[in-house]
Amino acid sequence: MITFKVWVRHPEGLPDLTCPIVLCDGCRKEIVGPGNVLWVDSHGGQVWHTHKGACDRRVSQAIRRETGADHELSRELSEWMAQLHRNTMVEPPPCALPDEEVTS
Numbered sequence: 001m002i003t004f005k006v007w008v009r010h011p012e013g014l015p016d017l018t019c020p021i022v023l024c025d026g027c028r029k030e031i032v033g034p035g036n037v038l039w040v041d042s043h044g045g046q047v048w049h050t051h052k053g054a055c056d057r058r059v060s061q062a063i064r065r066e067t068g069a070d071h072e073l074s075r076e077l078s079e080w081m082a083q084l085h086r087n088t089m090v091e092p093p094p095c096a097l098p099d100e101e102v103t104s
């Protein structure tokens with residue numbers, strides 16, 4: 001799932017920012033690094049995001065129970081993001097998020 005974190009900048013006199021992040025639909029922790037995107041073609045465009053391994057297997061089983069599908073499609077999260085970027089044809093602005101400043 002896509003959710004948001006607050007980038008705390010007020011100690012430096014700047015307004016705080018709310019920034020999107022990807023949460024794993026298996027464990028509800030932030031995905032930083034490798035992950036997967038899963039979907040079922042006949043299920044209205046819904047996608048699920050997972051860590052690789054146990055989270056991916058758990059969510060895959062839940063998708064099959066929920067949708068009745070006998071299989072789901074999947075793609076590496078990095079490839080999915082690159083394809084979204086390419087297909088929207090927008091140039092991303094420079095990212096200025098310092099890792100240590102982002103909090104839940």
Ligand SMILES: [Zn+2]
Binds near residue numbers: 026027028055
């Ligand atoms: Zn996970």
